[in-house]
Amino acid sequence: MSQEIGKIEYCPEGHSSNDFFSSYYQNIIRFQKCSLCTREHFMQEFKTWSSGNAEIDEIIRESQIVCMNEKLQWIPYDNFQNIKHVADGGHGSVYSAEIDRIIKSNWNFIRQDWEYDIIRKVALKEIKDSGYDIFEFLKVIKAFNIYDIYDEIKITSYYGISRNPSTQNYIIIMELFDDDLHNFLTMNFRDLRWEPKIEILASIACGLESIHTKNLVHCDLHSGNLLLNYGYYSDMGINLGLCKLENDLNLNSDDENDSIYGSIPYIPPEVLRGRGNKGNEFTEEGNIYSFGGIMYEIVTAQQPFADQAHDTYLMIDICNGVRPKVPDLMLNWIPEWYLDLMYRCWSDNPSERPTSFEIWNLFYEIYQKRLVNIVDNNVMQQLKIADENQKNTSKSQEQELFSYSCKLHSQSCYISRYIKTLRGLHDLLEEIKSGKSSDPNLLKPNESTILSKPIDEIRSQTEK
Structure with missing residues (x-):
């Protein structure tokens, strides 16, 4: 039964469809x-119920009061079954879990009872x-939930908060x-043509535009924070884990060290330089x-600067002004x-970048x-030619291209981490160059280097 225009509906409690x-x-x-x-x-x-933290309780309760549909909820940890490790990230670990009602x-x-979302599996991101x-x-x-716009944009849905009783995280x-997009591209690069590539890029851009219209910016945007389901390229979600209000953006967690958080290849130069002239702030x-x-990775299956130390x-x-280079073999x-x-x-001048x-x-x-199948301008014609060139690539050329995409420098790092800006290192730069001081931004031996699956595992899956 739909609500007819002009007809007032009432519930047994006396609420009306004219109420706000x-x-x-x-x-x-x-x-x-x-x-x-x-x-x-x-x-x-x-x-x-209680999360054990008054501030978290207040945010969850306020969400349940002001949000029409997508409400945050407190869900006790013992409601999850078959918890399995999926990946490690900069702030913690991700697990899959089964739930019911x-x-x-x-x-x-x-x-006179609750109805439940039909969701069988969820992701659990434990903050460490x-x-x-x-x-x-x-x-x-x-x-985001106040405006109930999940059906309109490509944003990951968030259901609530829990707590691991063993770790208290x-x-x-x-x-x-x-x-995530990185693993998907690595495993499907050989067969991916321009139609799904464009669909993926349109979905990401749609989500990014929606974030920006709410005066938010993403402070850790990379392929590991872009999630998708196989076979449904437009069914993507942008992980909002490091979104912030644009007028409240100071990523400097330590004024003395002038540090930022992220993966160096995806961080814009104005942020890498540090404070001053909007340095240290994502926009x-x-x-x-x-x-x-992300555009670079979609056409090369390689993350930016993968062959260099980060x-x-x-x-x-x-x-x-140095930017990642597209291999000559891939240009056509x-x-x-x-x-x-x-x-x-990638323009060094932020004002010259597209919106x-x-x-x-x-x-x-x-x-x-x-x-x-409309080819009515130069843009569409170039796409058609690019697809034909890829289709006509020989097996030996494909193997050479894939070999390139699997190269990874031992000191490259695509798990986000804390990094000292150039301003913060100003007094140490000469000592670092001369070898008198170690580089604090160089990957340490015990640090992970990629977002989730080991490259050897990905390679073996792709070559099956």
Whole structure:
């Protein structure tokens, strides 16, 4: 039964469809559910649970009061079954887990009972880094949920918070995807043509534009934070783990050391340089620089600067205008306009980079034309030729290209970490160059180098 225009609906508790749930939405009464009843029943249960932290409790409860659909919830750890390790990241570890009738969706006023989201598996991100601001993260998620825009943009869904009783670490409960973009590209690079590539890029740009329209920026945008399901390239999610309000963006966790957090190849030069002239701050333009790195990976299956040590010397090179080079063997697979756009994203001058809307509009238009096989301009013609060139590549050339994409320097690092900016190292630069001081940004022997799966494992899976 749908709610007819002009007809006022009432629930058994006396709420009407003319009532307002919030300043954004009217109350919805249909299918034996009432938004205001659902809120009231969430509120009645406030005293039945606690995360053990008053601030986290307050954010979860406020989410259940102000968000129409996507509400954060406290879910005890013993509700999860078959917990399996998936990957390690900069702030902690990710696990998959099974659940059943745990995530409440709406109160059914006829049955007088909860209805639950039909979700069988979730991802559990256990936060092991004491420096991670989980309160800031929850505020970002609540801001997204207020507008209930998950169906419109490519953002990972977040269900709530739990806590590991063994470690006492808090856990973010989120949507489970098949893989991250980096692993997907590595395993499918040989067979990936331009239609799915454009679909993936359009999805990422759509999510990025949606983040920017809410005055948020992503402070750790790279292929490991872009999640997708196999066979559904537009079904992507951007991990919001390090999104922040643009007017509250100071990533400097230590004023004396002038440090930032991220993976060097994806960090824009203005942030690598450090404080001053908006240094140490991510911006929308900085996200576009990171998007350029994602564009590079999609056409090479290689993360930027994978064949180099990720150290202070690389940071200096990036700030001096050095950018990743596309192998000559791959150039005829890539349209010229695509390379031009990628290098615009990498411009040293943030004001010369395209906007997320411009990028999304371009890739969406191209994707729509590809669906109906329209080749009406130079952009579409170049794409057609690039696909034909890739299709006609010999097996030996493919093997050579794949061998290139599997190269990884022993001191490259794609797990985000704390890095000292050039400004913070100003007094030490000469000593580092002379060898008198060690480079604090050089990967340490006990540090991981890639986002999740070992490259040998990925290679063996691809070659089966």
